[in-house]
Amino acid sequence: MEQYCHTLGFDYQPIIVPENLFVNAPTTERYPDTIYYRLLAHEFLPTTVMKVLYLDADILRLNDFSALYALDLGDNRYAAASHNADGKILDIVNKMRLQNFEMESSYFNTGVLLMNIEAIRSVVKKEVIFDYIAKNKAFLILPDQDILNGLYADRVLPIPDEIYNYDARYSLIYQARSANTWDIDWVMANTVFLHFAGRDKPWKASYTTRYSALYKYLAKQAKDFK
DSSP: OHHHHHHHTOOOOOOOOOTTTTTTSOOOSSSOGGGGGGGGGGGTSOTTOOOEEEEOTTEEEOSOOHHHHTOOOTTOSEEEEESOTTOHHHHHHHHHHHTOTTOOSOOEEEEEEEEOHHHHHHHOOHHHHHHHHHHHGGGOSSHHHHHHHHHHGGGEEEOOHHHHOEEGGGHHHHHHHTTTOSOHHHHHHHOSEEEOOSSOOTTSTTOOSTTHHHHHHHHHHHHHOO
């Protein structure tokens, strides 16, 4: 990893997180304890770090993301997109499930998460997170995502999912929402992050959805890069 980052001109600085940090949090094969690390990133990052853009491993960058990183978060702790823009019933269910009835925005996806580390340090405490896990463990379906929405949804700045967190599973829904404007050509020209969310992943041979060939092509390009 260090050599690969060096080849790309990046500075590789690994940070070691204690293995038992989330020992009491719900985990599965699909959701290991590492999914929670983003929630306490501020406790392990150097104090000189003020902002971080977190990305899930199943994401492709298609276009420049500098505008997102430069976004003024104001008093918000995070910026994130929702995949439930038209799912008001799901919003109600999530509010009840997470016991956050003050949540005004839709349920946020944490696969792309711009983090205001400076502000987070003063308000996000691991004791509060651990207490929330203990009280709501039975209701956590997408654990790290549920915790962020349950505790901090009122401090998340919404960003458009079709630009910054396009869910590759729902290409037909995106086209319907946009009256056929957000087709594959539009996505390639405008979408910044293409997210292969869900159980099926594009690195599997069985994955054959609209953007599978794009992922496999770029994966080969990365593998051949020297």
